[in-house]
Amino acid sequence: MTDFAIRYGDHVTRARRDGRPVVALESTIISHGLPHPDNLRVAREIEQTVRDNGAEPATIGMIGGEIVVGLDDAQVEHLALAQDVAKLSVRDLAIAAARRADGATTVAATSAIAAAAGIGVFATGGLGGVHREASVTFDESADLTALARTPIVVVCAGVKSILDVGATLERLETLGVSVAGYRTTRFPGFFITDGGFDVDWQLDSPEQVADFIRARDEQRVTEGALVLANPLPRDEQLDPELHDRTLESGLRLLSEQNITGKAVTPFLLSHFHSSTEGKSLETNIRIILRNSALAARIAVAATSGSAGPVGFAAP
Template identity: 75%
Template sequence: MTNFHMRFGTEVADALRDGRPVVALESTIVSHGLPRPDNLLVARQIEQAVRDAGAVPATIGMVGGELVVGLDDAQLTRLATVDGVSKLSVRDLAVAAATGADGATTVAATSAVAATAGIGVFATGGLGGVHREAAQSFDESADLVTLARTPIAVVCAGVKSILDVGATLERLETLGVAVVGYRTRRFPGFYLTDAGFDLDWSVDSPEQVADVLTARERQGVHHGGLIVANPLPVDEQLDPDLHDRTLTEGLAMLERDGVTGKAVTPFLLAHFHSATQGASLAVNVRIILRNADLAARIAVAAAARLSDAA
């Protein structure tokens, strides 16, 4: 399956044609979110977690200006190991294509490309959101407005705790993006099991998420994305005291060094990795592997619903 704008990996193209479950995966975590050489190893583990749960992984990225839905191992290796890979949000896609760039897609870009490709489920680590001090800086992730207009289910561990979690939830409500907790009524905070905010809705199984997606289609009402917030078990989260100390230090360093915009998140994540002596990286990996597994099981259930309807 190909079109003028993007190329589909063979495995993904066959799965979409046959109505088999597919899970979209971002490539920013590979090129910008994890240190080398762990990034490539973890990227392969994420794809394997999707396969082990019965779905086909579709890691999305740009290679030489061409959007690829379902990177092969050579392409994945390229984005994981070469220097100068651009971080691509939705606004960057056309410019990057025209200039022949190598690029890794963010949550926003991955969601938009996946929905265009006909993929309805996406697994990531944590969403972007409203940054602290956004009242002055207007710094807000494009993830939020993209999900407001993109019909895709995103399995995540909430939003990164380095953000203003409360303001992010308020923005999601305003934008009409549904948020459900997976077996919880509390919103997770990425490294932390509980970010301190209640949720209106929860679901208890992949099949129940598939029922939500089916209901959305049958209603025929325009809906944006569905966020499935999947918290870490309490015994797998980052130690809360260590988290709070590290975050306070990192925020002070941001202000001291004048770090702003797209550089904020990778800066803080790198600080967490260093200050926690790798503990945050281990938590990060657990998050994405658990989310990949759940997203795959949701995709399997959703594909079964479509098959039954046919």
């Protein structure tokens, strides 16, 4: 093994050896998405939720320049507590490895690494996408182009509502990324159940999603991801009026403080947390736990219908 090869946590190595289902998890939610001490507590809850639903969690991150698929608890804690953890998209991985950096992987990087490791299902909160005013700033998340070339199922609550949801859906269509609602034909808006747009396809069970994986692999026509949009129940969403007021004030602050690029999303999420007195944080946690449970059930369904985890590379 070279200095820069992907390393697998012991629990993931055992799952690979035994042919058990595995779910990929990102690490930016640990280092950049949630405040301490919630980040460490929720990271552990996410992993336990995956286990409770029959799969093995593989939280992905970088420790000392080494990509790890299946961080152990001490490594998760390190990323939760360290102050200098880099936020890594796909383009950053080799540079960060050369610098022997600690890093947390975004949706784009987690998807790419998971696919390289043969893991076919990934749970996250919400995708990145096309930012508001992108016609001027050209600000668009690398999540979108990464998903266009990555054969993985991403279970999410749509795209973050701080983005241009309609433009993001248009870009996903242009890039050939499959999109389906889970038991709905309305695309969710992360904190809110209905993001205001229809989707063309609906999948109603983990078994149907597993059929999608098998159909894609057998057809060998498309290499892109499936964005499976799993909305919160309406009684669990953030109050839509509170959401809209908070978003409006946050966008105004962005403009006033000239905040751009990678700083936009963490700034707005922090603004939501403070302005909603923690209600958005509670909603965010419900989202990722629900998505993790569904992703685990999908991984189980996909594995039970094949000789092993779908697309899983040999150890």
